[in-house]
Amino acid sequence: MPPPLQAHRMLLSHRRISSGPRRRFTAVSSLSSAPAKTVVAPGPAPSSILSIRESLLSGERTAVDITSEYLSRLRRTEPSVRSFIHVADAAAEREAEELDRRIASGGKDAVGPLAGVLVGVKDNLCTAAMPSTGGSRILDGFQPAYDATAVRRLREAGAIVVGKTNLDEFGMGSTTEGSGFQVTTNPWDDSCVPGGSSGGSASAVSARQCVVSLGSDTGGSVRQPASFCGVVGLKPTYGRVSRFGLMAYASSLDVVGCFGSSVFDTATMLSVIAGHDKMDSTSSSNDVPDYRSDLVSPNLLESKPLNNVRIGIIQETLGEGVDTGVISSVKAAASHLEQLGSVVEEVTLPSFSLGLPAYYILASSEASSNLSRYDGIRYGKQVPADELNELYGDSRANGLGHEVKMRILMGTYALSAGYYDAYYKRAQQVRTLVKKSFEEALKRYDVLISPAAPSAAYKIGEKTNDPLAMYAGDIMTVNVNLAGLPALVVPCGFVEGGSAGLPVGLQMIGSPFSEGNLLRIGHIFEQTLQDLSFVPPLLADI
Amino acid sequence: MALTLLRGIRTQTLLRANVGLFGTTQRLPLAHLTTRVESVQTTEPKTVPKSIQQATKEAAEQKMQGFEAVIGIETHVQLSTITKAFCSCPYDYGSQPNSTVCPTCMGHPGTLPVLNTKVVECAVKVALALNCEISMTSKFDRKQYFYPDLPKGYQISQFDIPIAEKGYLDLDLPVEFGGGHRRFGITRVHMEEDAGKLLHSESGNYSQVDLNRAGVPLLEIVPEPDMRTGIEAAEYGAEMQRLVRYLGVGNGNMQEGSLRCDVNVSVRPIGQSEFGTKKTFTMRKKEGLADYRYFPEPDLPEVVLTSEYVDEIRNSLPELPEAKRRRYENMGLSMQDVIFLANDDNIKYLPTIRSNSSSIGLGKPSCRDISLAR
Numbered sequence: 001m002p003p004p005l006q007a008h009r010m011l012l013s014h015r016r017i018s019s020g021p022r023r024r025f026t027a028v029s030s031l032s033s034a035p036a037k038t039v040v041a042p043g044p045a046p047s048s049i050l051s052i053r054e055s056l057l058s059g060e061r062t063a064v065d066i067t068s069e070y071l072s073r074l075r076r077t078e079p080s081v082r083s084f085i086h087v088a089d090a091a092a093e094r095e096a097e098e099l100d101r102r103i104a105s106g107g108k109d110a111v112g113p114l115a116g117v118l119v120g121v122k123d124n125l126c127t128a129a130m131p132s133t134g135g136s137r138i139l140d141g142f143q144p145a146y147d148a149t150a151v152r153r154l155r156e157a158g159a160i161v162v163g164k165t166n167l168d169e170f171g172m173g174s175t176t177e178g179s180g181f182q183v184t185t186n187p188w189d190d191s192c193v194p195g196g197s198s199g200g201s202a203s204a205v206s207a208r209q210c211v212v213s214l215g216s217d218t219g220g221s222v223r224q225p226a227s228f229c230g231v232v233g234l235k236p237t238y239g240r241v242s243r244f245g246l247m248a249y250a251s252s253l254d255v256v257g258c259f260g261s262s263v264f265d266t267a268t269m270l271s272v273i274a275g276h277d278k279m280d281s282t283s284s285s286n287d288v289p290d291y292r293s294d295l296v297s298p299n300l301l302e303s304k305p306l307n308n309v310r311i312g313i314i315q316e317t318l319g320e321g322v323d324t325g326v327i328s329s330v331k332a333a334a335s336h337l338e339q340l341g342s343v344v345e346e347v348t349l350p351s352f353s354l355g356l357p358a359y360y361i362l363a364s365s366e367a368s369s370n371l372s373r374y375d376g377i378r379y380g381k382q383v384p385a386d387e388l389n390e391l392y393g394d395s396r397a398n399g400l401g402h403e404v405k406m407r408i409l410m411g412t413y414a415l416s417a418g419y420y421d422a423y424y425k426r427a428q429q430v431r432t433l434v435k436k437s438f439e440e441a442l443k444r445y446d447v448l449i450s451p452a453a454p455s456a457a458y459k460i461g462e463k464t465n466d467p468l469a470m471y472a473g474d475i476m477t478v479n480v481n482l483a484g485l486p487a488l489v490v491p492c493g494f495v496e497g498g499s500a501g502l503p504v505g506l507q508m509i510g511s512p513f514s515e516g517n518l519l520r521i522g523h524i525f526e527q528t529l530q531d532l533s534f535v536p537p538l539l540a541d542i
Numbered sequence: 543m544a545l546t547l548l549r550g551i552r553t554q555t556l557l558r559a560n561v562g563l564f565g566t567t568q569r570l571p572l573a574h575l576t577t578r579v580e581s582v583q584t585t586e587p588k589t590v591p592k593s594i595q596q597a598t599k600e601a602a603e604q605k606m607q608g609f610e611a612v613i614g615i616e617t618h619v620q621l622s623t624i625t626k627a628f629c630s631c632p633y634d635y636g637s638q639p640n641s642t643v644c645p646t647c648m649g650h651p652g653t654l655p656v657l658n659t660k661v662v663e664c665a666v667k668v669a670l671a672l673n674c675e676i677s678m679t680s681k682f683d684r685k686q687y688f689y690p691d692l693p694k695g696y697q698i699s700q701f702d703i704p705i706a707e708k709g710y711l712d713l714d715l716p717v718e719f720g721g722g723h724r725r726f727g728i729t730r731v732h733m734e735e736d737a738g739k740l741l742h743s744e745s746g747n748y749s750q751v752d753l754n755r756a757g758v759p760l761l762e763i764v765p766e767p768d769m770r771t772g773i774e775a776a777e778y779g780a781e782m783q784r785l786v787r788y789l790g791v792g793n794g795n796m797q798e799g800s801l802r803c804d805v806n807v808s809v810r811p812i813g814q815s816e817f818g819t820k821k822t823f824t825m826r827k828k829e830g831l832a833d834y835r836y837f838p839e840p841d842l843p844e845v846v847l848t849s850e851y852v853d854e855i856r857n858s859l860p861e862l863p864e865a866k867r868r869r870y871e872n873m874g875l876s877m878q879d880v881i882f883l884a885n886d887d888n889i890k891y892l893p894t895i896r897s898n899s900s901s902i903g904l905g906k907p908s909c910r911d912i913s914l915a916r
């Protein structure tokens with residue numbers, strides 16, 4: 001049985017790991033070859049993928065049952081959450097039926113690692129069978145000729161794409177209010193933003209409208225919404241996942257990432273989508289481990305499972321401009337990590353504050369180039385005109401939103417003759433400094449931790465007229481993109497707000513290609529986090 | 543053929559530009575200073591009657607006393623690789639519009655370029671043939687402008703670190719034009735992709751875009767402004783064509799656009815080392831004044847060559863026209879014969895057949911002297 005979805009009583013403070021005798025569960029980590037015999041007992045953040053797999057293999061439930069459970073929840077929650085730009089419910093039901101037929105005839109071989117798992121896909125990832133707009137009116141109705149590599153790999157693993165999730169237009173924004181289509185709300189409080197730009201993907205997982213989802217992270221677009229919506233979000237190392245099929249925002253920073261309601265689900269997804277792709281020359285050919293194999297069930301953990309793990313807590317992220325509730329949640333998380341056996345020390349990253357302006361110059365510069373193709377000539381919205389420049393001007397003026405235009409202008413300026421050295425080139429130098437300071441710190445520590453955002457989710461409309469305040473919210477995350485490092489966000493606590501508190505995420509940053517280690521530590525952290533449940537109150541009402 | 547054309551251009555330029563060249567306000571018709579040989583070719587008569595030609599030349603010489611022309615020719619060589627530079631589409635000249643295209647070369651959202659390594663191989667071949675210094679690490683950049691035949695809104699090209707620089711090209715001028723050996727400097731050779739083509743309707747009401755050619759690999763070869771006469775320029779173009787064919791990197795067919803020359807002519811008082819006020823006229827208007835906002839292409843890693851790779855290509859090079867001419871010259875052939883025989887890499891001079899002949903290199907070679915080797 002999939003875990004019952006209940007909103008547990010939320011606590012507004014972080015509770016330490018209980019010191020009492022630990023309960024014993026059956027191992028859950030040996031999924032690939034020998035599926036676990038027993039479903040995880042009620043504990044923190046159970047794996048939905050695992051229980052779906054169990055149900056299918058035991059014949060307890062069919063893919064159609066599971067799909068209709070999610071779809072009915074989607075239909076009930078969607079009017080208030082509005083995570084999806086496009087819902088492919090009919091196609092999902094068809095694929096579930098097809099999967100059931102295959103299971104019936106082919107048996108267990110037909111059950112891929114993600115069989116029957118409903119996936120939401122951020123709408124800036126191309127899907128052949130569904131419209132892909134990037135959240136932009138200029139691509140309204142555009143249907144790509146192919147599936148993005150990450151999407152293709154999910155489908156090949158048996159996943160069912162349930163729809164396309166909302167985002168800030170082309171990934172530019174931190175609230176999902178920048179979508180050309182609709183405003184998504186936070187499942188924890190419908191007057192708040194879900195974060196962005198992958199707000200739809202985060203809220204969809206948070207509201208259990210789908211099991212897992214794909215997002216993209218250019219400056220924090222997976223991690224900040226994961227934090228705002230109380231889900232797990234992973235930004236892999238640059239190049240770990242193919243960008244082929246991801247509508248480019250800033251090519252040297254863009255990464256396809258994933259969301260899940262548990263670290264285990266996120267790890268499962270990464271194992272499927274990671275790896276070299278001949279269609280993306282910047283994708284890495286490093287081996288892809290099975291990221292699930294190091295995720296040990298809590299009952300098998302030693303008393304100090306994080307012995308020998310050195311953790312640096314970034315001082316610059318706990319100072320001025322960061323909400324006190326966020327700081328105390330992260331500090332509580334740090335002492336939890338200490339209790340688990342790790343050594344937590346303060347670390348300073350001198351170039352930390354330089355990252356934000358450098359990021360906005362580089363991202364805007366690349367965006368100004370990447371978005372040139374949306375010119376109304378070959379596809380997308382075209383405004384007819386008598387003259388070529390008018391056609392370009394009107395099509396783009398009409399089809400692109402305010403924030404996108406602003407970034408195109410900034411980027412065009414930064415790359416213009418006479419300004420290139422002062423802006424683009426200088427920002428690249430800063431990028432090198434940021435990279436070096438991370439390298440230094442990661443020589444001394446296995447993992448660096450910080451909040452994922454300076455605050456929890458804020459009100460819809462609160463920052464729409466203050467772009468600089470919105471940009472400042474990216475301070476926790478942009479440096480990681482500049483350095484190309486992997487980072488995992490795991491819910492770690494709450495601050496006051498909404499009816500049950502608003503979630504806060506802990507960001508863990510590692511060396512290039514250390515996703516396995518991040519997921520292992522994140523999993524232990526998550527599984528030992530007692531009495532905190534990150535199922536939003538929205539689901540208690542229905 | 544190219545020779546006649548280029549002489550045509552030169553004559554025209556000198557006549558029309560006699561007052562307009564140094565930055566006065568006189569408006570010149572477009573395309574008389576910078577023009578593409580491929581387009582001139584179809585409109586210019588191939589031979590100009592001798593008397594007119596003579597008169598023109600004399601008139602030009604009168605006006606031009608004390609001045610010299612400085613000519614540069616930017617050459618674009620289309621590489622005959624099986625697939626395009628950054629995707630796996632084939633390219634066949636003359637195929638149905640938009641029949642050899644894919645999401646990548648059409649600039650669809652989410653697509654990424656993947657470098658065809660054959661392009662690098664061809665570039666290295668040409669760079670070696672042009673005696674260039676090869677950059678063991680070079681990179682691609684984006685050259686940005688809006689035009690309907692440019693699907694991505696930028697062209698993938700090489701800006702500040704081209705694959706090769708600082709070479710030279712040796713050639714022999716035809717005997718009938720006075721002969722002589724010339725060496726022209728090569729500034730740079732870089733790799734880039736071609737754009738598509740616009741097809742304008744007869745009525746002028748609409749234009750259509752054919753993207754078959756978009757993404758086809760090109761080498762841009764920029765020489766030093768060493769040429770002073772149309773004959774030198776024409777021979778430079780002809781030698782470039784020969785080189786491309788010898789190396790087998792392209793077919794060099796100008797009528798197909800496989801070899802394109804952008805000729806740049808400046809005129810300055812003899813002895814002056816700087817150019818006068820620069821005036822450039824282009825055949826098409828891209829986007830206002832050219833600020834291409836170059837920046838490094840983030841979708842492609844650097845191109846890193848090893849010395850083994852370069853050596854392997856160096857060792858596989860065929861005998862090139864210049865080496866062939868020197869060899870024939872050392873064999874005692876007349877310069878006319880030398881040039882004729884080196885003209886086409888399909889023509890091989892076979893000394894065994896010739897050995898019966900007592901006179902070497904007198905007059906035109908007879909059929910016996912040439913054998914088509916393929």
